Amino acid sequence: MISIVEERREEQQRSEFEVEEVPLRIWEQVTNQIRQEIVSLQNQLWQSNIDKVFQKGNGVPKIFQKKLRMMKMGKSNRQCSICCNSFLKDETIIQLPCKHIFHKSCLSSWLDHSTKCPNCRSDVLDLLMSQER
Numbered sequence: 001m002i003s004i005v006e007e008r009r010e011e012q013q014r015s016e017f018e019v020e021e022v023p024l025r026i027w028e029q030v031t032n033q034i035r036q037e038i039v040s041l042q043n044q045l046w047q048s049n050i051d052k053v054f055q056k057g058n059g060v061p062k063i064f065q066k067k068l069r070m071m072k073m074g075k076s077n078r079q080c081s082i083c084c085n086s087f088l089k090d091e092t093i094i095q096l097p098c099k100h101i102f103h104k105s106c107l108s109s110w111l112d113h114s115t116k117c118p119n120c121r122s123d124v125l126d127l128l129m130s131q132e133r
């Protein structure tokens with residue numbers, strides 16, 4: 001009797017051990033999958049929050065942004081008032097109709113959510129449209 005019970009116990013232990021090994025791998029796959037899904041959901045949420053904060057669509061439409069004067073920076077000790085860094089030689093800058101200049105990348109993200117010049121608050125969209133006429 002005793003030997004049978006021990007055998008069973010051994011069998012149980014063995015099977016428990018095997019059962020534990022397989023799910024560990026599956027669990028890793030599942031957790032990786034879940035992790036990826038969580039990351040993608042977080043990205044979606046982040047993106048929709050950014051859209052709300054910047055109220056996308058309320059800035060200067062890209063078609064109008066393309067009409068802005070793009071230039072290469074020469075020697076200057078002026079600063080871009082969006083990022084507060086000095087302009088470097090040969091950096092791509094944009095001049096607004098009000099003559100204020102900014103880094104191209106700084107200004108394009110600014111104009112995605114605002115139509116006003118960061119320096120003088122004149123309406124870039126209005127000025128561009130009056131140039132059209």
Ligand SMILES: [Zn+2]
Binds near residue numbers: 081082102106
């Ligand atoms: Zn800048």
Ligand SMILES: [Zn+2]
Binds near residue numbers: 096098100119120
């Ligand atoms: Zn200005």
